[in-house]
Structures are given as C-alpha cells and as structure tokens.
Amino acid sequence: xxxxxxxxxxxxxxxxKALIDHIPYxxxxxxxxxxxxxxxxxxxxxxxxxxxxPTLPAIHGGVLxxxxxxxxxxxxxxxxxxxxxxxxxxxxxxxxxxxHHKETYASCEITRQGRRAANVSMLAWQTKxxxxxxxxxxxxxxxxIIE
Amino acid sequence: xxxxxxxxxAFCQRGMADIRHSEVLGIKAVAASKQGVTLLLPYQPGxxxxxxxxxMHGGVIFSLADQASGxxxxxxxxPKVQIAPTLDLRIDHMRKSTKDTDMLCFAECxxxxxxxxxxxxxxxxxxxxxPVAHAVGSYMFLExxxxxxxxxxxx
Numbered sequence: 001x002x003x004x005x006x007x008x009x010x011x012x013x014x015x016x017k018a019l020i021d022h023i024p025y026x027x028x029x030x031x032x033x034x035x036x037x038x039x040x041x042x043x044x045x046x047x048x049x050x051x052x053x054p055t056l057p058a059i060h061g062g063v064l065x066x067x068x069x070x071x072x073x074x075x076x077x078x079x080x081x082x083x084x085x086x087x088x089x090x091x092x093x094x095x096x097x098x099x100h101h102k103e104t105y106a107s108c109e110i111t112r113q114g115r116r117a118a119n120v121s122m123l124a125w126q127t128k129x130x131x132x133x134x135x136x137x138x139x140x141x142x143x144x145i146i147e
Numbered sequence: 148x149x150x151x152x153x154x155x156x157a158f159c160q161r162g163m164a165d166i167r168h169s170e171v172l173g174i175k176a177v178a179a180s181k182q183g184v185t186l187l188l189p190y191q192p193g194x195x196x197x198x199x200x201x202x203m204h205g206g207v208i209f210s211l212a213d214q215a216s217g218x219x220x221x222x223x224x225x226p227k228v229q230i231a232p233t234l235d236l237r238i239d240h241m242r243k244s245t246k247d248t249d250m251l252c253f254a255e256c257x258x259x260x261x262x263x264x265x266x267x268x269x270x271x272x273x274x275x276x277x278p279v280a281h282a283v284g285s286y287m288f289l290e291x292x293x294x295x296x297x298x299x300x301x302x
Contacts, residue, residue, distance in 0.1 A: 022198070023195075023196060023197075023198075023204065024192065024193055024194065024195045024196075024198065024204075025193075025194055025195065025196050025204035025206055025207060027193070028193045028194055028204075028207075029206075048167060049167055049168060049171045050167070050168050051166075051167040051168060052166050052167070052168055052169075053166065053230075053232075054165050054166065054167065058232075060166065060167070060168035060169070060210065060213075061210075061213045061217075061232070061233045061236070062168065062169075062206070062207075062209055062210025062211070062212075062213040062214060063168055063206075063210065065206060065209040065210065065213065065236065066204065066205070066206020066207060066209055066210055067206070069204075069205050069206045069209065070196075070204065070206055073196075085196075085197050085199075087240070087243070088205040088240050089239070089240060090237065090238065090239045090240065091205060091209065091237070091238050091240075092235065092236070092237035092238070093235060093236055093237075094234070094235045095232065095233050095234060095235065098232075
C-alpha cells in the first residue's frame with residue numbers, strides 16, 4: 001500500500017498504528033498516537049531504553065527531540081495529503097524541565113504551510129500541558145502536496 | 148594522542164555505558180580531547196526514518212549530536228567534573244544519510260562561561276566536508292553534581 005492510502009486508512013479507522021509502524025524509529029523509542037476527533041496526541045510510554053542520565057533518572061534529551069520530530073512528521077502526514085514523507089530541514093528544541101522517567105505526551109501545530117515547506121511547533125509534557133517539559137519548532141520540506 | 152586524550156576517550160566510553168539510550172543506540176567514543184569529541188553511531192535497521200531510502204531518522208541524528216555535544220562540554224572542563232544538561236539544541240539537515248553507513252559526529256565546546264557552555268557539531272559519514280547535518284547547542288552547568296558512579300570511577 002502506498003503512503004497516501006495508508007494515511008487515508010488511518011484517518012478513516014481513527015487509528016494511527018499502521019502509520020506509526022511505517023517509520024521504524026517509532027518502535028525503537030516505543031511511541032504511539034491517539035486520535036481525538038481531528039486532534040492528535042502522541043504518547044511515549046515509560047521505557048528504560050529511553051533514559052539518559054541514570055542517577056536522576058531522566059529521559060535522554062535526544063529521545064525527546066526524536067519523539068517530537070517524529071510526532072511532527074506523523075502529524076503532517078495525517079493533516080496534509082502528501083505521497084512522500086516530509087523531510088526535516090531544521091529542528092530546534094528548548095528544554096524547559098527535566099523529563100522524568102514516566103509517560104510523556106506531545107502535540108503539534110502546523111504554524112504555517114507553504115507550497116514547499118511547512119513550519120511546525122511541538123510541545124511535550126508529562127503532568128499537565130500547561131507545564132511543558134520541552135518546546136520545539138521545525139521546518140519540513142514537503143513534496144507534491146495534493147490540494 | 149596524549150595521555151589525557153586517552154583518559155578522555157575511556158571516560159566518555161564509560162559514561163556511555165551508563166547512559167541507557169546511547170548504549171541502546173550503540174554509540175562509541177572514537178576520539179576525545181579538550182578541543183572536541185568524536186562519537187560513532189553504528190547503522191542499524193531499527194533506527195531508520197524512511198524505509199524507501201534506508202536513511203536514519205532525524206531523531207537518531209539529533210540524539211547523536213546531543214550526546215557528542217554534551218561530552219564536548221564535559222571534556223572542555225575535564226579533569227574538573229561538571230554535569231551540564233542541554234538547554235537548547237538546533238540541528239540543520241544538509242542531506243539524507245546513506246543506507247548501511249555508520250555515522251560520525253564531531254562536537255566542540257567553543258566557549259564556556261561560569262553558567263553556560265556553547266557547542267557546535269558536524270554530523271558526517273567519514274568525510275567531514277560532506278556533512279549530513281550541523282548542530283548548535285547550549286548547555287547549562289548544574290550547581291550541585293549528584294554522585295555518579297561512572298564519574299567516581301573515572302577519578
């Protein structure tokens with residue numbers, strides 16, 4: 001099945017698992033996605049393999065970055081009709097609080113979508129959304145968006 | 148390579164064994180000095196971002212850049228031990244990575260104040276003049292360092 005049909009299937013069945021599984025890295029960190037109407041919340045369950053500093057213990061900063069970048073990619077696929085994976089042009093993250101060894105959530109927002117590039121902002125939290133542990137922004141190169 | 152550089156490589160390698168996610172990624176310390184650190188990330192199918200091209204996921208490259216930059220800050224202060232978590236990190240992707248190819252990251256801490264360290268890093272596949280990505284970060288020194296086993300053994 002091509003990527004676009006896969007995405008449409010996910011939208012119709014309200015489950016993102018097939019799309020998540022399409023990107024091997026998702027399983028590597030163990031991320032999931034849940035759909036609430038037209039909203040998507042990404043989930044990174046507590047996972048020993050994602051730890052960085054062992055004495056705190058805290059989630060590896062790189063994992064949080066990867067989680068948010070992957071969330072943005074999946075968010076773009078679900079929101080736009082594109083037959084190709086978005087390519088990351090740049091990605092920038094600010095760490096606001098320590099990511100504790102527990103479940104982490106993320107949401108994304110397409111700030112602007114141009115003809116070739118999309119700007120996405122991302123937010124990660126653990127206890128409540130109003131207390132984010134990290135915020136990020138990125139540009140993605142999009143190919144052949146079907147209007 | 149001087150003695151202190153050998154010590155630093157061993158030090159980074161020991162640190163890696165304690166940092167679970169870097170161990171899972173199989174990151175290895177290749178070279179280290181007060182001027183900079185080079186880490187290697189072996190290719191594995193599980194960390195691919197695009198199954199059509201076999202290129203590694205941007206998130207993995209990001210993790211490598213964060214790890215190398217963190218160790219560059221650490222090496223900059225060595226033998227003084229001071230932990231510095233990432234404040235922010237930005238990465239620019241110049242091209243996609245190559246299938247079945249290990250990735251290298253050279254990171255340097257080009258400036259450090261009492262509170263903040265500034266880093267830059269180049270991610271490549273053997274030829275630093277043909278980079279996959281560039282990363283720029285800042286790290287904030289912790290006031291109180293908790294006792295860490297790998298730090299103690301390194302002393």
